[in-house]
Amino acid sequence: MLGNIVDGRDVCYLNLPMSEFKELIIQQLKAGQLVWFGSDVGKCGSREEGLWDTGSFDYELLTGLDLEINKKDGLDYWFSAMNHAMVISGVSLDENGAPIRWKIENSWGDEKGNKGYYVCSDSWFDQYVYQAVVSRGTLGDKVSLLDQKPIVLNPWDPMGSLAD
Numbered sequence: 001m002l003g004n005i006v007d008g009r010d011v012c013y014l015n016l017p018m019s020e021f022k023e024l025i026i027q028q029l030k031a032g033q034l035v036w037f038g039s040d041v042g043k044c045g046s047r048e049e050g051l052w053d054t055g056s057f058d059y060e061l062l063t064g065l066d067l068e069i070n071k072k073d074g075l076d077y078w079f080s081a082m083n084h085a086m087v088i089s090g091v092s093l094d095e096n097g098a099p100i101r102w103k104i105e106n107s108w109g110d111e112k113g114n115k116g117y118y119v120c121s122d123s124w125f126d127q128y129v130y131q132a133v134v135s136r137g138t139l140g141d142k143v144s145l146l147d148q149k150p151i152v153l154n155p156w157d158p159m160g161s162l163a164d
Contacts, residue, residue, distance in 0.1 A: 038082040050113020052120040
C-alpha cells in the first residue's frame, strides 16, 4: 500500500534472515555504494554523541523492570517502529568478516554526532534496523525472489511507517 502515486512503482520487500540482510549491505558498501535504511532512532542512543548501542543504558537497573522484547513483538505492539531513514556509509568488520559497528550519515546537521556521522553497534542494528535498499545488482541470484507473487501488507502494517 506504499504505492501512493498514481501509476507509481510498487514497493517490494524481501524478508531475509538478518545474516543475509547484512551480507547484502556489506557487499554494496564494498562496491563503493551507500545504503539507504530505515530504523528506530528513539531507542538506546544519544544524538549528541552520535551513538546507538543496546548497551548504552541499563534500563533494568534504573526501573527494576525487564524490558526485553523481541523485534517482531516490538513492531507488533508499537514498542518500536521505523521512524527515521538514514544512510549507511561504512562498516567495521572483525577478522572473520562479521560486522562490529556501522557508520551512519544522518540528516540532523553537523552539530550532532561526529559532524553529522553516527555509529551504531551491531547489536543495535540487529534490534532496530528494519529495512535497507540495495541495488538489483547487489542482490545477485536473490533478484529472482522479486518475481514471486508478493504478500500484500495491510495499510496499517508497520513496514509502511516511513512512507507516511
